[in-house]
Amino acid sequence: MRLSLLIMAAGIGSRYGGIKQLDGFGPSGEKIIDYTIYDAIQTGFQKIVFVIRRDIETDFRKAVTEPWSGRIPMEFVHQELDSVPAGFHTPPERIKPWGTGHAILTAAPAIREPFSVVNADDFYGRPSLKIIFEHLASIEFLEGAGYGLVGYLLKNTLSEYGSVARGICRADAQGYLTSLVETLGIYRDESGIFHKDEHGRPRAIDGNTLVSMNLWGFTPSYFKHLETDFGAFLRERGQDPKSEFYLTSTIDRLIRSGEEKVKVLSTRQQWFGVTYREDRPAVERNIRELVAKGQYPENLWENVRPA
Secondary structure, eight states, X not given: OOOEEEEXXXXXXXXXXXXXXXSOOSTTSOOHXXXXXXXXXXXXXXXXXXXXXXXXXXXXXXXXXXXXXXXXXXXXXXXXXXXXXXXXXXXXXOOSOOOHHHHHHTTGGGOOSOEEEEETTEEOOHHHHHHHHHHHHHGGGSTTOOEEEEEEEGGGSOOTTSOEEEEEEEEOTTSBEEEEEEEEEEEEETTEEEEEOTTSOEEEOOTTOEEEEEEEEEOTHHHHHHHHHXXXXXXXXXXXXXXXXXXXXXXXXXXXXXXXXXXXXXXXOOOEEOSXXXXXXXXXXXXXXXXXXXXXXXXXXXXXXXX
């Protein structure tokens, strides 16, 4: 079965020298997104679709996609503020993107097959991509399998330099998602992992709790659901210049109504990213360790055969 990887990158700016997510972290100057592309190729994805803005496309192609030319087919779709259905208008004061749900919806013309979704600036690890790849490849054989979400252990996703927000996953006895609760202010200290409740009191969280890091698997049916919900979102909140249409809003509606199921697929992979500037040395160290273990070559581009 042909499978695609959708990388959400519309939030990346065009002046790459100052954008921490696209700094080089690997031994040959590899960016985090380069490891995602490499892992996608090694895992078996047959196409990569990037969601970007038109104003960064030239710089993005040069910085990100040109080094991978000929290794895997790549396509581009554009997430713009004026990408709204007929009859709707973007508020002139709006500067924020419309959100992750809208980002995925813009890719509908480019994807006709099951696909996975990732953020451009997160290191997911090949084992996690393999988990979602195998789930998508098995959908036609698994009755009721539906969509998929790779859940990371909370303890494997924290920064040592400040609090983070994570979507805490709850699943039923069969492993299907029942809720995804966005939880703010999660932090770790010498006594454990905590977050602050609505009254500002610390509440302990089990480090083995599964959380979403936006590694999803969908069939093309998800686009129709997003289209329906984006229209409703615009009617209700479209004039609010700061409102965002999140992919999780549609997921929440679908699992509550029973229209779709989302299988929660757990991974013990270490996630990492640059939430804070101080995270950079840890990211570099993590990549060096993976290279030393032989999980990645010293130079990604020299070790990938053309498609």
